[in-house]
Amino acid sequence: MQxxxxxxxxxxxxxxxxxxxxxxxxxxxxxxxxxxxKLVQVVLAPTALAIAAVGRILAGTDIAVAGQNLxxxxxxxxxxxxxxxxxxxxGARWVIVGHSERRQHFAEDDALITExxxxxxxxxxxxxxCIGETEAERNQGATERVVRQQLNLLLAGPLxxxxxxxxxxxxxxxxxxxxxxxxxxxxxxxxxGEVGARxxxxxxxxxxxxxxxxxxxxxxxxxxxxxxxGALIGGASLAAGEMAAMVRAxxxxxxxxx
Ligand code: 13P
Numbered sequence: 001m002q003x004x005x006x007x008x009x010x011x012x013x014x015x016x017x018x019x020x021x022x023x024x025x026x027x028x029x030x031x032x033x034x035x036x037x038k039l040v041q042v043v044l045a046p047t048a049l050a051i052a053a054v055g056r057i058l059a060g061t062d063i064a065v066a067g068q069n070l071x072x073x074x075x076x077x078x079x080x081x082x083x084x085x086x087x088x089x090x091g092a093r094w095v096i097v098g099h100s101e102r103r104q105h106f107a108e109d110d111a112l113i114t115e116x117x118x119x120x121x122x123x124x125x126x127x128x129x130c131i132g133e134t135e136a137e138r139n140q141g142a143t144e145r146v147v148r149q150q151l152n153l154l155l156a157g158p159l160x161x162x163x164x165x166x167x168x169x170x171x172x173x174x175x176x177x178x179x180x181x182x183x184x185x186x187x188x189x190x191x192x193g194e195v196g197a198r199x200x201x202x203x204x205x206x207x208x209x210x211x212x213x214x215x216x217x218x219x220x221x222x223x224x225x226x227x228x229x230g231a232l233i234g235g236a237s238l239a240a241g242e243m244a245a246m247v248r249a250x251x252x253x254x255x256x257x258x
Contacts, residue, residue, distance in 0.1 A: 104170075
């Protein structure tokens with residue numbers, strides 16, 4: 001039996017509102033007639049300003065919209081902040097939390113990320129939490145320790161909503177370098193093991209994605225690994241044609257049933 005792959009396109013701080021809307025339209029056309037959403041789930045994460053416009057275009061399709069970040073709370077005095085509640089209202093049903101760029105540039109730590117996941121669940125959003133080691137940590141052989149550490153607080157409380165964990169080694173993001181699929185499989189198995197130990201009833205509800213320099217050529221290699229349920233894609237998701245090619249690869253290649 002083939003599992004359902006999850007592909008999330010993280011557009012980061014790219015594309016205007018109009019450009020995002022145009023991309024969504026192009027992608028719908030590119031997937032027409034062959035894409036089977038029961039085999040590949042597709043989620044797009046445009047800039048916050050474009051969520052509503054992209055959401056309107058995707059309404060009635062099986063493509064979902066994600067925020068790239070959220071702040072705690074619902075509304076109030078937090079200049080510049082966007083809550084999960086506001087993301088949901090704009091049409092998002094998913095949100096990326098704790099991306100390494102936010103850990104690095106906005107000093108997000110595991111405690112804040114855990115609170116953000118709870119806020120996402122309160123708003124009715126599926127949370128996609130990013131974890132992964134830096135190049136220095138990898139060189140020290142600390143990958144497994146870092147991954148377990150980043151999961152520790154997150155998994156301490158009860159599971160109260162949709163949770164996906166994206167393993168994104170920091171050194172692989174935007175670099176064109178990727179780990180071996182077998183290395184990703186090892187980390188994915190560790191993540192599944194931690195989730196299963198904390199929430200035995202929910203182990204199969206938490207998908208593990210790989211992220212970092214994914215493209216249509218290398219995606220299949222990751223999806224062929226038993227514990228990898230999909231991918232979080234940055235640069236390659238910015239071109240609708242490449243995104244469609246990745247959906248096609250995912251539809252053909254996996255993920256394998258666990
Ligand atoms: P790239 O696919 O551009 O390496 O980015 C990965 C990423 O950070 C997705 O969240």
